[in-house]
Every structure is written in structure tokens, then in C-alpha cells.
Amino acid sequence: MSMVPPSLLCLGLCLSQSTWAQKGNLPPPRITALPGSTVPAKSHVTLLCQGPKQAEGYRISRVGSPEPMDKEEQITSRKTNALSIAEMTSGKTGLYHCSYQRGGRWSQFSDPLQLVMTGAYDKPSLSSMAGTVVSPGEKVKLQCVSKINHDVFILTKEDGDHVTQNQSSVPHDGGRQTIFLLNPVSSTQAGTFRCYGAFRDNPYVWSQPSDPLQLQVEAPTAWHPSVETQVRLSLAALLLLVMVVLLAEAWCSQGGPSVKSDEPPPQWTDKRR
Structure with missing residues (x-):
């Protein structure tokens, strides 16, 4: 088997990475919500798009929307872009995702983030x-x-x-x-x-x-009897011991069990012979 020269291997890897980037297959960023994605009505929430250090800009958009919600705020040179929602309403709920720009190309979209508004109805x-x-x-x-x-x-x-x-x-x-x-x-x-x-x-x-x-x-705890229960158990054991002793004495006083002999009865002999 022939060996591939290191120079050709390096060239191949570089071309492969370049082709991957040209297709827009940059690794996706991560989108999060602060303080959380379940937001009470009229409360504040911030969406963060976090990508690599080499990112040149970010944008956040709602899933199904072709354009960012705010182009001027979304495409910036900041490494971590933030979208601030001052007052949460039902019209701002939904699935959000984000992407970042690098080398003139946009990355894959992040996994979607579910942004929910609570407080619309009475509690269950x-x-x-x-x-x-x-x-x-x-x-x-x-x-x-x-x-x-x-x-x-x-x-x-x-x-x-x-x-x-x-x-x-x-x-x-x-x-x-x-x-x-x-x-x-x-x-x-x-x-x-x-x-x-x-x-x-x-x-x-x-x-x-x-x-x-x-x-x-929680795992079931070991049983630990109370002092009263321990006294009762001790008295029961003592009573049982006394009954065993009395039964043993009664058995001995009756001579114990009868012993049966397996030897044949003695034979009488005639002394007149």
C-alpha cells in the first residue's frame, strides 16, 4: 500500500474544508434565552446567539421568517449577538433560530428555541x-x-x-x-x-x-422499632422461653418416649431334658 505524502494530505484537507465552507455548512451556533424561554406576559427576555470566535456577525430570526427581525441589530461585528424583547406579547412567541457569518458565508441554523408567553389564562x-x-x-x-x-x-x-x-x-x-x-x-x-x-x-x-x-x-428507610416495641418483643421472647421450659419439664416427668426393642422375646427351655 502506497503512502500519501503529507503535503498532498494537507492540501486535500484544506480543499475539503474550503468546499464545506463554500456550501454554507459552517457548524451551527447556539441560541439561548435569558432569564428563560418561558416568559410571563409583559416581561423582558433576551435571546443570545453564541458562535465561534471567528464569527463576523450574527442574525436571529423566527422560524419560518425569511428575514431577521431587525437587520441593523442582527448583523453586527459582535461575537455574541443579543436580541432584547422589552415586553413579551403573544405576537413575539414561537420558534427562533440564529446563524453567524464568517468569510462572507452564513452558517447552518442553530437548533430552534421555543419562546413561550405564560399568564394568558387562569392557572390549573x-x-x-x-x-x-x-x-x-x-x-x-x-x-x-x-x-x-x-x-x-x-x-x-x-x-x-x-x-x-x-x-x-x-x-x-x-x-x-x-x-x-x-x-x-x-x-x-x-x-x-x-x-x-x-x-x-x-x-x-x-x-x-x-x-x-x-x-x-427516597429509598425506603430501615425499620427501627421504638423503645416500647422493643420491650414488647423482649417480653414475648421471654414468655416463649418459659413455655418451652415448662413443656420440656412435663415431657421429662412422663419418662420420655417409650422405647421399643427390636430384639425377639426370650425362648423358654425345658430343664427336664
Whole structure:
């Protein structure tokens, strides 16, 4: 097998990277929201597009929109571009992505960021049908209920940005409900949960969050009897010992079990012979 000269190998790699860049296949940046992507109505939020140090400019746009929301602000020489939304409204919700410019070319789009506005409807209620302290491996059902006829309910964990489940609702007592299943539950699922209600025709506008539900996942503790229980167990053991002694004495006083001999009975001999 012939060896490829290092110079040709380097040339090949350079041409490959150049071709990759010319096709616009620069690695995608990362888009985040501060303080979070689940934003109360009329609150402030900032979108950040983070790319490599060599980036020459950035732009942020809503998925489905061909142009950036603000060209002058989006295409800049800053390494990390920020889009500031002073007051969150339903018209600014949706999926956002961003890209960066390098060498006159634009990178791939980042993964989409779901920007949600909360507080549009009254809050639902969230409860655990197995209690708030459960054991690992247990089947846990979280029930989200609302008097409003929401099409879907969303379960989030901790800071409200981590969507755990999104499920359709069913009728319940004049309103709607859904059951979120955690099966089997593990220690990593412990934390603070909330649920929201929404409608399919406006999926990024949610209700107020439910009151927080703190779920604890704890292994069963070893059984430690109380002092009173220990005394009772000791008395029971002593009584059992006394009964055994009495039974043994009664058995011995009766001579114990009869012993049967396997030897044949003695034979009588005639002494007159």
C-alpha cells in the first residue's frame, strides 16, 4: 500500500474544508434565552446567539421568517449577538433560530428555541396521585386539572424551561384534565413540577403556572422499632422461653418416649431334658 505524502494530505484537507465552507455548512451556533424561554406576559427576555470566535456577525430570526427581525441589530461585528424583547406579547412567541457569518458565508441554523408567553389564562392545579414522597421504581401519576377547556397540558420541571411532557386533555368535571405518568420514577426525576394549559391553535401561549409540586424520591428507610416495641418483643421472647421450659419439664416427668426393642422375646427351655 502506497503512502500519501503529507503535503498532498494537507492540501486535500484544506480543499475539503474550503468546499464545506463554500456550501454554507459552517457548524451551527447556539441560541439561548435569558432569564428563560418561558416568559410571563409583559416581561423582558433576551435571546443570545453564541458562535465561534471567528464569527463576523450574527442574525436571529423566527422560524419560518425569511428575514431577521431587525437587520441593523442582527448583523453586527459582535461575537455574541443579543436580541432584547422589552415586553413579551403573544405576537413575539414561537420558534427562533440564529446563524453567524464568517468569510462572507452564513452558517447552518442553530437548533430552534421555543419562546413561550405564560399568564394568558387562569392557572390549573397539579397533584400527585401517589403522594409527594415516593420510592424509586414506583409508578407515579401527576394529575393536571383546569376548569378551562384547554386542548393540551404541559408539564415542566424546576425552572419552568424543561418541558417534561406535553399531552392532550380529556373531559373532567366540567373542565379538562390529563394524567402525566412517571414510570418507573427515579431519583433524577425528583424536583419541582408545574403544569400549564394551552390551545392547539396557539401552542406558544400558555396559562399561568400551577402551584409548584415538590416530588421527593427516597429509598425506603430501615425499620427501627421504638423503645416500647422493643420491650414488647423482649417480653414475648421471654414468655416463649418459659413455655418451652415448662413443656420440656412435663415431657421429662412422663419418662420420655417409650422405647421399643427390636430384639425377639426370650425362648423358654425345658430343664427336664
